[in-house]
Amino acid sequence: MSIPDHARANFQTLLRAAENGHLALMECADAVTGEPRYVICAVSRDGDYLFTPFGHLADGNPYEAYVPPGSEPASR
Template sequence: MAIPDHARTNFNTLLRAAEDGNLALMECLDAVTGERRYVLCAVGRADDGDYVMTPFGHLADGNPYDAYLPPNPDDANGFVAQSGDDPPP
């Protein structure tokens, strides 16, 4: 499964921000659930000199190994199922 261009572009932006020391972790509220989230942001400057925080995603709550299923090396379009689970669509 190919990573879409927009995701690759965002990832490269994050790498540049990290390399330049322009990466921040910001505490936010989830707009839908109202839960606290710790959001990874690139830091930039607006024309007026104010800081601009561009959010890229939040850190996983709890154990991230429980939150995500990795790609299946035997199926280019599939993901590894958790033991005892049916494979995800």
């Protein structure tokens, strides 16, 4: 499985934001469930602050939320 170009570009943007100290962790609400999510955002400023969300932190144990490439998900 290869990583798509848009994901690579977003990751590079995230790395640049981290290098420059332009990251924020924001509490937001999930658009579907309304549950709280802790979202990693890049921060820029053009007059007002602009927060660009990149993803949220995994709830619970992240080792249980993901499987490596080539592995089969555990049956539930």
